[in-house]
Amino acid sequence: MANLAGTRIAVTGASSGIGKAITRLLVKEGAMVFGLCRTIGEVPEGAARVSCDLSQPKRIEQAFETIAAAEGGLDALINNAGLAWSERVCDGDLERFAQMWQVNVHGLVVATQRALALFPESGGRIINVSSMSGHRVPPSGGFYAPTKFAVRALTESLRCEFASEGLLHQVATISPGFVDTPLLDRYFEGREADLEQMRECTPMLQPDDIAEAVHSILTAPPHVNIGDIQLRPAGQQA
Template sequence: MSSLQGKTLLVTGASSGIGRALCELLVARNANVLGVTRNPSALSEDVSPIVADLTKREEISSIFHGLGKIDGLVNCAGVAYLSRIIDGNPTDWEEMWRVNVMALSQCCQLSLKHFPANGGRIVNVCSMSGHRVPPSGGFYAPTKFAVRAVTDALRSELKSIDSPIQVGSVSPGFVDTPMLEQYFRGREESLTKTKAAMKMLDPFDVAWTILCILEAPPHVEIGDILVRGSGQHM
């Protein structure tokens, strides 16, 4: 029996890719799953929708109004544009910063008072781009370096107040989700080449690594899991 049975988990980015795959695995373990999205019709079966646009601070706050106890928060929502520092559009940078960093941080903060006294777990979806800067990846990597720093800062802060809430992250390489079309927007030939060059991770591969963190015994705190498809070189 999974330790997640009967537990309540809040998942952002629940409508697509990694977040949607995770929701399916959680439902299969009889967890109560609350999924944050702008598109509730895209959620998988038995996921309770919470509609919010994560670029808007008030809508992020509204996720937590009237929310009861949760045992876990998984921040999967993210935006990726290949938008360079030398010539990218700052509007793209701003959207990435808001969703990838600000919304994730605000969700972490607002979730804290919803955890039971014996704690729970927060998992932030980072990226291999939070560990090294891809040569032409533009502003996406800076947002993921920030996710890594926010995760480490939150973990230290929680320990400094003796909170039993654990914080971890997963850092995937390329995953075959709709995000890749967004990232390679206007550079479709690069996407075709990248897909031909390696077997990418499936969203369920990454969802499984998130489950490893969520289902670990209580005395085991996993800080980060770096996971690439075996054909990915960096």
């Protein structure tokens, strides 16, 4: 997809942070963007707003039915939506763990299956937003890091399945370090002073930095399979 004009792309979590920046950039590039999330009023102008709770498989199905009815197909899916609490595995809130699993992992799989059914035979593209916490477990990784390891493993499973079936679809992961978005307020719950200090002292990644990485994957030549882009703010140690 050298040129994104007219390309049909679904972005999950389009109402905030990274997903919002991705949506804005793709709209600017002329893509037909479907922003999937619960807070649809926050989806940037120019994108189609599609209500979708990723913890509810039925709602995901309905969202993709809406896309099929509007455009008849889809060329790319950006699995960006995610939740992050850093509570410890040993005594953290199991309800929060279930929510993270449903949105970060199971919802991503359901959305992927639905998108694949709409991809053209000439090949569609999937980009899964994992995290540096999907590469190594930081001390505050809790149950969030395992969900992001799963996202990275899912990318590899899909890549192998496409290759073994001779399908032309492409799948990639993006693994950011700290990005300045509302997600960090939840992740640093109970450690607000640490977050404040980090925001003051460390130049964090901005959502637009991740959007640029998405753009470069989407516009790579079809014979180039990008596996994973790791982005850390300069100076992030781990």
